[in-house]
């Protein structure tokens with residue numbers, strides 16, 4: 001589909017629809033998964049009465065991802081060495097710098113699937 005960006009183009013033609021919404025109590029990782037599944041860069045946040053109270057964008061999530069990684073690292077230190085079943089998470093690959101929804105910890109570094117494939121090759 002070719003979209004022509006003209007001065008007459010209105011928001012209705014550019015928006016993703018329907019609007020994907022999340023509750024304000026949703027965990028950020030789940031929101032990241034919802035964005036990935038729907039191939040969208042933002043979700044509307046609803047309060048308990050289903051009123052829109054905000055918006056979370058991919059950029060917002062990226063900004064806090066280093067914090068999330070720190071929290072998970074801290075937890076895995078507490079729980080001991082994470083095994084091969086360590087959960088995937090969203091963030092920046094520490095080797096290639098790519099944004100990945102499926103980072104895995106390999107030798108203490110969070111790597112994207114591509115870098116893990118390289119590692120195993």
Ligand SMILES: [Zn+2]
Nearest residue numbers: 093096112115
């Ligand atoms: Zn990578």
